[in-house]
Amino acid sequence: MALIRPVAAQSGRKSPERRGLQPVLAANGIEKRSLPFPTSATILRPSSHSFCRSEDQPVNTSTSTPPKTNGSAEAPAAAPAGEVPPPPLFYSRPLPLSAQYHATVKIRPETDFSFAAETNAIPISVPEFVLAARHYPIIFIGEDLIPSMAVGLRPGDNLYVDVKGAWEPGQYIPAYVRRYPFILMGQQDQERLQLGIDDDARSSKDGARSLFADGKETEVLQQGMGLCEQFHAAFRFSTDCTQAIKAADITEPQSLEVQLPNGEKLNVGSFISVKEEKFRALPDATILEWREKGWLHAIYFHLQSLNNWEALLARTANRMAAAAALR
Helix, strand or coil, rough: CCEEEEEECCCCCCCEECCCCCCCEEEEECCCCHHCCCCCEEECCCCCCCCCCCCCCCCCCCCCCCCCCEEEEECCCCCCCCCCCCCCCCCCCCCEECCCCCCEEEECCEEEEECCCCCEEEEEEEHHHHHHCCCCCCCCCCCEEEEEEEEECCCCCCCCCCCCCCEEECCCCHHHHHHEEEEEEEECCCEEEEEEEHHHHHHCCCCCCCCCCCCCCHHHHHHHHHHHHHHHHHHHHHHHHHHHHHHCCCEEEEEEHHHHHHHHEEEEEEEEECCHHHHHCCCHHHHHHHHCCCHHHHHHHHHHHHHHHHHHHHHHHHHHHEEEECC
16 A cells, blocks of 8 residues: 655655655746736847847857856856856756847747656745645745645656656646746846746747747747746745745755555655644734735645645556556
8 A cells, every 4th residue: 555654854864765856946936827916127128139248248149159148047046156056947058038049949839848757846936826736735945945846756757747748637837837948047136137048948849939930029939028027026926935934933844755556665855844833823913914915825725735745646656557567
C-alpha cells in the first residue's frame, strides 16, 4: 500500500533515499485575469535596435549579433562577486528582445509545454493560489519563501506534462509557464525594465508562432508583454505577502516520507509550510491587517492545498505502472 507521511525536516536526518523538490530561482507567476494590481514599472517595447541598459552603451545594429543582456529581473538578487547569477527556471539564455535580431524568430506552439517536463516544482504567485490549490500542493521554498506548486515527487518529473509536451487538460497551468519564453530583464527595483526572451526557445515545429510580421509586433508578442507586466506586479505583491509570513514566524520546514506501491521509498523535501497552530495564534490585529491586504486567503488556500499530496502520490504510481507496462 502506498503511504505518505509528513514529517518535520531535521538536519542530519538520514532517509532511505533523499529526493528533494528542485530549488526554483525565479519569482512568481500570475494568471492575468485574476490580478487587479497594476505594475509600477515601465516596460520597454522591442524597437528596431537592440536594447542597452544605459544610454552610453553602443547600439547594436547587426541582425546576427545577439543584443547585450544585463540579467533577468527575476534572477537571484545576490551572487558571489564576479559571478553572473544563474538564469531563472526554464530559461537558458535570456536576451533583450530586438526587432532586428529576432525578426524571423518563431517560438513554441501554444500547447507545447515540453520545456516544463523536467521539473517538480514551479513558482506561482499569491493571487494564483485560489486556482492552483484545486490541483497541486502549494509550498514555499528557500529562505525567501518562494511560493511554488509541486508537480511531481521525483526530481525532473512533472506529472502533468506528457511525452508529447501537452499539459493535462483541466489542470491549472501557472502563468510562469504560460508566459515562457518571455521575461522582464533588469533589476527588480528599476522603474524601466526590458522585455526579453529566451534565445534558446526558437522553434520550427508545426504551429510555431512568429514574434514579428512585416516588421510589426504580432499578437503573440503583445500578449507575452501583457502577461509579463502582470507577472511583475504579482511578484511585488507576493513578495510583500511572503515577507510578512516570514516575519510572523508561522512557518516550519517539512519533508515527506513516501512509500510507493512497488516498495520504493522516497524522502521529498525539504520545503516550507505554514504551521496551522501558529497561524491561528496570530494577534487579531495581524489577521485584520492581512485580510485588508489580501493575504489572509493565501494562507487558507495554501493549507487546503496540502491535501493534494495524496493525489500526487497516486499520479506517481500510475506513471510508474504505465512505464512498467511498456517494458
